[in-house]
Amino acid sequence: MKLSRAQCQTVLESHHLKVTEPRLMVLEFIGAQSGPSKAYDIIHGLTVNPPTVYRALASLTEAGIIHRIESLNAYVFCLHLDHDHSEGHEIFFTICDDCGRVDEIDHDLKTNLRAVLKARNFHAKRRIFEIHGACSSCA
């Protein structure tokens, strides 16, 4: 998802984040990639010092604008930027191990999962599911 600088600003504002240069640079960088952006590539692709980049990544992740895919150590835009992320949301990624394609899937599993967690009185903080395999073109 290629975003202009103005669109990046709007995304930050709509998620109640202060518009800062490092955040804009990180969003533009991730938007310019066709697949997930590896943390290493973001750090090395920007002329900002690494701690600043990590802070920007952390705040953008926290706000739900981007998601971290742990098994790839990479970041992607949330495909549901218009959603309210205030109470967090369950995220299901399908990751093709052959071509690297990553999709965020929206599924009614979410409703069931919430009910199950609620019944157990479990307070979930990180609800990211990473499903590895082969996509329809690679299978």
Ligand SMILES: [Zn+2]
């Ligand atoms: Zn998302």
Ligand SMILES: [Zn+2]
């Ligand atoms: Zn594939």
